[in-house]
Structure formats: structure tokens, C-alpha cells
Amino acid sequence: MKQSIIRYLVIAVCLLGSVFPSFAQEKRTQFNHVALSVFDLQKSASFYQHVLQLDTIPEPFKIGKHKWFEIGPGLSLHLVNDATEITEHRRNTHICFSVTSIDDIIARLNKFGVVYYNVQEEPGKVGTRVDGVKQLYIQDPDGYWIEINNERMEW
Structure with a gap:
């Protein structure tokens, strides 16, 4: 019993x-997605597709005002063509992507003429965080800041 x-x-x-x-x-x-309001959709989409090498994903609206990119499993970046001007953005408001090689991303940035900065916003410099992660910052065509680092992720 x-x-x-x-x-x-x-x-x-x-x-x-x-x-x-x-x-x-x-x-x-x-978390599901991030949406950015952009001035020139084609220019911004080309930047994310070619410079950052993000894959496009289907977007449901099909009215020519949106481009969607995969930024992780089940996560997406939505570019929305509705900005009437390009405005200034602060670096501390940014999105971040991790890469396996900072040297490879620097070569690609140089190929496309994209200036990169360290955390002090010194052009052409890479910073190293206190935990040893290398990082740099760039701006997309609308001035949005993007951090790129080599933090070890689950690849």
C-alpha cells in the first residue's frame, strides 16, 4: 500500500x-522583430542584404513599402519605407549583430566604403570590451547605429 x-x-x-x-x-x-523607418527602402535593403549579408524573408503586405530580413531563428528586421527625412540617431540606441570574425566584417565594410568606429566614435578603430569581446559600430543609410561584435554565440 x-x-x-x-x-x-x-x-x-x-x-x-x-x-x-x-x-x-x-x-x-x-521578442519577435525590430522595425526601422527608412527614407530610401532600396538603399537600406541593399545595405542590410549586401553589407551585413542578412537573408530576406517574405513579407505579407506586398505593397512595395517593406523589406523583411531574418536576424535569428524566428526573429526579423522590418524596414518600412515611411521616413520623410534622415534624422540623427544616438549611438547608444542601436541594434547589435555578432559575427565569427571581426577581420572579415572589416574587410567587407572596407569593400563597401562603410566607416566603422570604436565606442569613442573614433573612425577606423575597433574596441575591446572589458570581457575581451571586440566590437565596432557602423551606421546604416538612415543613420541608425549598429554594433558588430565577436561575442561567442551558439553558432
Whole structure:
């Protein structure tokens, strides 16, 4: 009888453990996308596609005002052609991409004539964070700041 009670208790705990994590998972907020308002959609899309080598993904509107790019599993960057002018942006408001090789990205930036900066905004310089991660900053055609670093991610 004792063994039956213990057996049922173990089963009950296992069932509760399997129910509550999935319930909590359903309620959790998850990041989905970032949208940037751009002045020249083709110029901006070309930058993200060719300089940063992001893959395009289908966008549902199909009215010529949007370009979508994959930036991670289930994550996307949406460019929206609705800016009436290019405005100044502060570097601390930025998006960040990690790469396996800072030297390779620098070569690509040089090929496309994109100026890069360290955290002090010195042109042509790469910075190193206190944790050893190398980083640089660039601006897209609309002046949005982008950090690129070599932080080891799950490749």
C-alpha cells in the first residue's frame, strides 16, 4: 500500500511538473522583430542584404513599402519605407549583430566604403570590451547605429 501511494505521488509530481512549465512558457513574452523607418527602402535593403549579408524573408503586405530580413531563428528586421527625412540617431540606441570574425566584417565594410568606429566614435578603430569581446559600430543609410561584435554565440 505504501509503495502504491509513493508511486502515485511520483506520477502526480511528474504530471504537475510537465503541466506548469508549459503553462509558464505560454504566458512568457518573447521578442519577435525590430522595425526601422527608412527614407530610401532600396538603399537600406541593399545595405542590410549586401553589407551585413542578412537573408530576406517574405513579407505579407506586398505593397512595395517593406523589406523583411531574418536576424535569428524566428526573429526579423522590418524596414518600412515611411521616413520623410534622415534624422540623427544616438549611438547608444542601436541594434547589435555578432559575427565569427571581426577581420572579415572589416574587410567587407572596407569593400563597401562603410566607416566603422570604436565606442569613442573614433573612425577606423575597433574596441575591446572589458570581457575581451571586440566590437565596432557602423551606421546604416538612415543613420541608425549598429554594433558588430565577436561575442561567442551558439553558432
